[in-house]
Amino acid sequence: MPSLLRVGLAGLGTVGASVLNRIRLQQAALEETTHRRIVVTGVSARSKAKAASLDLGEATWFDDPIELARSGDIDLFVELMGGSGDPALTAVRHALSSGKAVVTANKALLAAHGMELATLAEERRVPLGFEASVAGGIPVVKTLREGLAGNVIDRVYGILNGTCNYILSRMELEGLGFEQCLAEAQRLGYAEADPTFDIDGFDTAHKLAILSTLAFGTAIAADAIHVEGIRTISLADIRAADELGFRIKLLGVAQRVAGGIESRVHPTMVPKSSAIAQVMGVTNAVTVDADAVRELTLIGPGAGGEATASAVVADIADIARGVRSAPFGRPVAALVPTAPVPLQRHEGGYYIRLNVEDRPGAVAAIAARMAERGISFESIVQRQPFGKAADITPVRAVPVVLITYATTEEVIRQAIEAIMQDGWVTGRPQSIRIERE
Amino acid sequence: MPSLLRVGLAGLGTVGASVLNRIRLQQAALEETTHRRIVVTGVSARSKAKAASLDLGEATWFDDPIELARSGDIDLFVELMGGSGDPALTAVRHALSSGKAVVTANKALLAAHGMELATLAEERRVPLGFEASVAGGIPVVKTLREGLAGNVIDRVYGILNGTCNYILSRMELEGLGFEQCLAEAQRLGYAEADPTFDIDGFDTAHKLAILSTLAFGTAIAADAIHVEGIRTISLADIRAADELGFRIKLLGVAQRVAGGIESRVHPTMVPKSSAIAQVMGVTNAVTVDADAVRELTLIGPGAGGEATASAVVADIADIARGVRSAPFGRPVAALVPTAPVPLQRHEGGYYIRLNVEDRPGAVAAIAARMAERGISFESIVQRQPFGKAADITPVRAVPVVLITYATTEEVIRQAIEAIMQDGWVTGRPQSIRIERE
Numbered sequence: 001m002p003s004l005l006r007v008g009l010a011g012l013g014t015v016g017a018s019v020l021n022r023i024r025l026q027q028a029a030l031e032e033t034t035h036r037r038i039v040v041t042g043v044s045a046r047s048k049a050k051a052a053s054l055d056l057g058e059a060t061w062f063d064d065p066i067e068l069a070r071s072g073d074i075d076l077f078v079e080l081m082g083g084s085g086d087p088a089l090t091a092v093r094h095a096l097s098s099g100k101a102v103v104t105a106n107k108a109l110l111a112a113h114g115m116e117l118a119t120l121a122e123e124r125r126v127p128l129g130f131e132a133s134v135a136g137g138i139p140v141v142k143t144l145r146e147g148l149a150g151n152v153i154d155r156v157y158g159i160l161n162g163t164c165n166y167i168l169s170r171m172e173l174e175g176l177g178f179e180q181c182l183a184e185a186q187r188l189g190y191a192e193a194d195p196t197f198d199i200d201g202f203d204t205a206h207k208l209a210i211l212s213t214l215a216f217g218t219a220i221a222a223d224a225i226h227v228e229g230i231r232t233i234s235l236a237d238i239r240a241a242d243e244l245g246f247r248i249k250l251l252g253v254a255q256r257v258a259g260g261i262e263s264r265v266h267p268t269m270v271p272k273s274s275a276i277a278q279v280m281g282v283t284n285a286v287t288v289d290a291d292a293v294r295e296l297t298l299i300g301p302g303a304g305g306e307a308t309a310s311a312v313v314a315d316i317a318d319i320a321r322g323v324r325s326a327p328f329g330r331p332v333a334a335l336v337p338t339a340p341v342p343l344q345r346h347e348g349g350y351y352i353r354l355n356v357e358d359r360p361g362a363v364a365a366i367a368a369r370m371a372e373r374g375i376s377f378e379s380i381v382q383r384q385p386f387g388k389a390a391d392i393t394p395v396r397a398v399p400v401v402l403i404t405y406a407t408t409e410e411v412i413r414q415a416i417e418a419i420m421q422d423g424w425v426t427g428r429p430q431s432i433r434i435e436r437e
Numbered sequence: 438m439p440s441l442l443r444v445g446l447a448g449l450g451t452v453g454a455s456v457l458n459r460i461r462l463q464q465a466a467l468e469e470t471t472h473r474r475i476v477v478t479g480v481s482a483r484s485k486a487k488a489a490s491l492d493l494g495e496a497t498w499f500d501d502p503i504e505l506a507r508s509g510d511i512d513l514f515v516e517l518m519g520g521s522g523d524p525a526l527t528a529v530r531h532a533l534s535s536g537k538a539v540v541t542a543n544k545a546l547l548a549a550h551g552m553e554l555a556t557l558a559e560e561r562r563v564p565l566g567f568e569a570s571v572a573g574g575i576p577v578v579k580t581l582r583e584g585l586a587g588n589v590i591d592r593v594y595g596i597l598n599g600t601c602n603y604i605l606s607r608m609e610l611e612g613l614g615f616e617q618c619l620a621e622a623q624r625l626g627y628a629e630a631d632p633t634f635d636i637d638g639f640d641t642a643h644k645l646a647i648l649s650t651l652a653f654g655t656a657i658a659a660d661a662i663h664v665e666g667i668r669t670i671s672l673a674d675i676r677a678a679d680e681l682g683f684r685i686k687l688l689g690v691a692q693r694v695a696g697g698i699e700s701r702v703h704p705t706m707v708p709k710s711s712a713i714a715q716v717m718g719v720t721n722a723v724t725v726d727a728d729a730v731r732e733l734t735l736i737g738p739g740a741g742g743e744a745t746a747s748a749v750v751a752d753i754a755d756i757a758r759g760v761r762s763a764p765f766g767r768p769v770a771a772l773v774p775t776a777p778v779p780l781q782r783h784e785g786g787y788y789i790r791l792n793v794e795d796r797p798g799a800v801a802a803i804a805a806r807m808a809e810r811g812i813s814f815e816s817i818v819q820r821q822p823f824g825k826a827a828d829i830t831p832v833r834a835v836p837v838v839l840i841t842y843a844t845t846e847e848v849i850r851q852a853i854e855a856i857m858q859d860g861w862v863t864g865r866p867q868s869i870r871i872e873r874e
Contacts, residue, residue: 022587022729032654032767033586131584137730139584147568147576149470150459150750217469275736278715292459292747293574293737299712300733310729313587323760330469 010065011080012045014305034320069095076101084108096120105132111206111222118327128327129315137307138300144214151290153215155255160207162282162302163198164250169280200229201265208252224340228266269434344410349434355397378403447502448517449482451742471757506532513538521545540752542569548643548659555764565764566752574744575737581651588727590652592692597644599719599739600635601687606717637666638702645689661777665703706871781847786871792834815840
């Protein structure tokens, strides 16, 4: 008779309901692979009325998730309430302190308190699993922590937010503007009523902070990440990218550079031929560059109840099997704090779109400002604006699009500043970093 | 002071040399993550002279790999000799029997003797790792065994042989014939002097047998796999595929169907928009369809010393950490033998290319033979043959390409047989199965 693993489940939304169902559905298979009988013995959720529609089996109801976390009747606490504060934080603290294993899908909690919670888990010698917190059903935490154990990792980057990728995909495929696609995403439930967290890149940053810690053994430092969202991306950028052989994705990128780890979230031009460029809609993808495997890409569902439940159940199964890894691979004491590398030092190519007054000498002047700073171009395209060629305004603005070879952020910013001071440019220049495989 | 994990390494070719080097390079990092000091204490290889060029450190040389496997001075035996027979088989048997953990990259050995070796490992309660045996540096064994523990898997398929994918990619990208690309692959070291094992699909079948066992919990049955290689693929097929929105890949596919598991290796038409279609050159890719994650794709290096060493070291690290999974996830007793599902029952779409005599009524007759059997078309294309339109032979043959909607293998074979008996067709008809996401 296999020993019981008693699970307490806090949070019964889409993910919680799927976890509950999946543990039951896979009970026999999980018993075969883990030699434990996994049973949900306690549950808690905000609304008892809503939970009434679920088959809770023999699970005891707890009004207070913290009581559930402290309960002596569970061995493992699953936290699916979300949010970086309470009750999630206090509940997880209590569960770990009382010697229980914890599995959470909560990236905000880990980004804010991951070091403290990992320390607590280490002290109490209990596992803390969070596969579900990054890229939903993609086993990227396991891959970084275990699968690439023999590698030195140079870069990890990916599409970590399905909402943004959905919006950018729709803009490209249907030629719609940002606002319209956002509204559509909200209607379909892919975006929240307040979309800031997704659209402005913070969700991606939380996930990147976790990946970066796993990849580089650095202390979690979500605040050190440079974050830009996708609000400024226009259809003109998406069309220009397409013509130049690129696609625009919101990427989280963490890479080893001289002086530390550069971590950034921003809209990015990726070559259309890259694996990551093929990833459309709400799907997520993560690419790891490492010394032995060179390049490994994982593509799969980044959200959704069932996909996230898949990751939660995999963590539960590992714990049931007795797997004991440090939460972030290394002991907390070995996680090195890193000073953030300022983005000014970022090296790479840039896409720049300027609205330039259609007067003789404009492009020449712009090119000169770039040349002064040693910036050279892969391509430069000046186009007639969309719409009628015959224009009655005396001085028209035409879009000029530049793709530069590798340079630095600092130099690009200076060049754009100088160009603007020359007075040839109207409106805000757009610049988008290019990321190559 | 962490305890030692003493590794015996048999086989010092490209992979063996990389493993040796990587264990040394990553020793401190591995000690941090596993709390064990991993040291290669014994080595064996066919040629002592060749091994002399490597820095073997303090490792003791063994002339006989079987002696190394039995040695009391190692805790873990790494088998990188290859081949389904001796000395690999006897060495691994001895290592397991004497209570040592084993890590192997040997798919041929596992395809032939995996059940016996897993049983032995289980009896002696020692781990048997083989991440490196399938898809090189891609952690697909770990993903199936652990990462997708909460899923019921419906299908696993992939590009598992870099040689074939290199040849098909070159044929497409450079418009070269099969023989020329094979010769090129041989020159570059991507294909063996005797390429049968790769080109005719057997290598893919061995890997598929392992994936299928992990995915479905069935006993290993490499002999039950239907195997076709890529020798029959012509440039005409590759061009026709391209025009119709497909790309041709040699896939290994194992899927749950009524009555069991259908396992097959054959050239396959995949939609150009699919993630797997983007995988070019020697790169490998595996896609898993499962009930919770829906679709998960892993793309990475399928071969090469460093990439394969990455997988070997990951297995060693898991063993060092004390991870104890059954080799195939489930206990051997729970691995169900499955009767092979005959390919005649395979359901799917087909690409068919026929050389048809250019006489009135030919296409109509072919279409009628198809219609009689309820086969309907997604498209039918008749083209002038490549070359000059003016042809002096009285009856020319023109290629006709059909894409069918889903039907069965049996029905397609009957239809082709009937069409051939009608006498409209010259030469051997080509048929290629279509695999959709």
